[in-house]
Amino acid sequence: MTTNALKVETGNWIEVVALEDIPQLGSRVIRTDTMNIAVFRTAGDEVFAMKDECPHKKGPLSQGIVHGTSVTCPLHNWKIDLASGEALGPDEGCTNVFPVKIENGIVHVDFQNR
């Protein structure tokens, strides 16, 4: 998406964690002073970051089971798409996602629009 590309250029990237410190098909939680952010790693080493809050009842998505490129919320099993933050299937709702890049094995997240 063009807006994303724009962000990459002007973005303010922050180093958060080494890729190898996130378990495959798992996540880590980043605690900022305003919110928790979940950083997920898929089986194919793709990394995604989103607000750690389910669009349903704010369940901590970081605690869910990761499969493919989605995560199942631990509280009531909503399935959330990691790339878009949108609820999949018949459920409706969306969580904020943040751009991610990996450089030299280090995950960077752009929190600008936090």
Next chain:
Amino acid sequence: MKEKLVLVGNGMAGVRALEELFKHETDQYDITVIGAEPHPNYNRIMLSPVLASEKTIDDIILNSREWYAENNIELITGDGATEISRVKKAVITESGKEITYDRLLLATGSNPFIIPVPGADKEGVIGFRDIHDVETMLAAAREYKNAVVIGGGLLGLEAANGLMKQGMNVTVVHLLDSLMERQLDKPASAMLKASLEQKGLKFLMEAQTAEITGDKRVTGVKFADGSEVEADLVVMAVGIRPNIELAQKAGIYCERGIVVNDTMQTYDPRIYAVGECVQHRNECYGLVAPLFEQAKVAANHLAQVGSTRYEGSVTSTKLKVTGIDLFSAGEFNEEEGDEAMVLQDPASGTYKKLVIRDNKIKGAVLYGDTMDGTWYFQLMREGTSIADFRRTIMFGQHDLGDAGHGDAQVLALPDSAEICGCNGVCKGDIVNAISKKGLFTLEDVRAHTKASSSCGSCTGLVEALLASTVGEGYDEKPSKKPMCGCTEHSHDDVIKAIKQHELKTMPALREFMVWKTPDGCAACRPALNYYLLANWPEEYEDDAQSRFINERAHGNIQKDGSYSVVPRMFGGLCTANDLRTIADVSDKYNVPEMKVTGGQRIDLFGIKKEDLPAMWKDLSDAGFVSGHAYGKAMRTVKTCAGKTWCRFGTQNSTGLGVKLEELTWGSWMPHKFKLAVSGCPRNCAEATIKDFGVVCVDSGYELHVGGNGGIKVRVTDLLCKVETEEEVLEYCGAFTQKYREEAHYLERTAPWVERVGLTSIKACVVDNEEQRKALYQRFRLGQKYAQIDPWKARAEGEASHEFTPLKIAG
């Protein structure tokens, strides 16, 4: 380049196959649908309620034109296919369009059979098959008075009922002496006839139609015996014939129907066929449930994830005439050597008959009260032995330990009645979703409304609503239920394959069994992880990422994301020091709430995840281990005061409870597993609603299994009586291991015992010493690896990433 897929027949089976294809998220085909009718796909089953003015045409559209557009399907309506050129690989339509294909799917349904008597081609003589027929009937009802329906089967009676509702004077003509003779025995058939007569229908039985009279339009029907009735409309509902004309013309091999193999391929491998037009293993089907199974298999093959086969279906029927409840399945007339169970109550108008052979249900007829139809049907299809509950089977499933979720009344409830207590879903919401969104399965309803998707106690109610709203289209249980959307294999298939082919890792298992998703989903991963762990305790390395968060973090996640901590108290016993430790820990970590649980120990609520390891360390230093209050695991052993103190105690129930807990703690299970030991039959520890319960008596110990409190209370069955504590431990270990090895993941002992039957469990655990000892041995072996306290390990640093957040300032 994409391949071209052409579907001929825009009806229920064909479009279902496309929907199944889309579930595979394949983008392999450019799709064209050719339909002879001018409408998008609609629910043909619901034509009866439309005729009876209970529904409108709009209500029964399953796939709107927008749906076709959204899925990039080119839709041709009102222009039937007239020819298939297999050389050119093209379909030619009536208007002359020529559409080429790489794969062709035929789903042309069937045609009503019109009896070839003189006059059968007169105006006003029709079948009952499509919207056009219904419109013709409705128009006739406005203008004319007398209708004759030929055929006293399902379709005929539904047509007759509808026409009568439209104010016509209706006579049903039937060749034989009893109605619906293919579904009903004589008594049920007679009851049906009586209630339809009461509603106002007239019947001419054993009447053979000889001629349709009239000029241009029909005026009457003449019979072989010379008698005659007046008629302005004649509906022929005497059967259907698979519509094979198009296929036959193209030289595709047909008999009664288009002949297909188990992958729904015709003799031309590019051409598939599904639905009523098909003949599979010599059967042609006329109900949607089997057709939907066929559609799914065809779709899998089209999506090239073809590992499934269609192996035929057993069907059941219900009559959709409002106010008449009728269910029928299988062989309902007993043959030599069969037994028939009959329950008849003329006052309430109910009649139930089961035909039993070798303790298995072969057929069922229910009239008046059909709530248990789906249950009997399931027992019949799965060939379950009813030996253990023969005495009560006629009273229905409720009699099997259901704590009052009576669903017989569900249909009478108002729309505002809450059906699903967990998600607050009302009856009206569910019925609406079913009819508006065209839902057919329990899974669909769960996905769209959330009803029955949590604790599941309302599943029976939701199934009842499905059955009554969509009629027979509701395929409550496919003959083999896949584990989840990632596979076609059932739990049993997986359990068998793991053992037989020595599959020892998840990737190996998924590859061997052709999983559709690369790394499974939140439903199958925990199950596979458990099965591998239970089968290969020495080798399999537990996969934390395949565990639900509670088991991964070894505490119960709370609604606010905090956790609870429940230390184990063996047998519910504790010392002042234990309590002091818990009190100190609670102070140290500012525990907001403490509570004595129903499992005889103490719950500390509201713990921050990052505090867990430190807190566990303090508990561990004082000798506590995890209580596994969060796991599909052995939970607690409840005990009572027992012989040491109680004036009624016969044995040392607390001591035995501690020994049992020492034996079983830490064990992972298909579901939670609870034990209890009571010191006498007063049973203060409630041992008879536990997965494994012991009731001490003077002469020894009664062992009880398969009970639970919870959603659906079930009282245990008595396994046997033993004399020593050693025996209690051995039988307990053996029973537990059998459950661990054979139950489906998330199946508690109660439904497991009901599914496999107590008799089969006894045969192995009680009657066969060798097998019992071997099971016990395997249990002990597993425990060697399971009894490592997860809290202590994590307090010492294991999986620390799980508990340490990354902090970022600003």
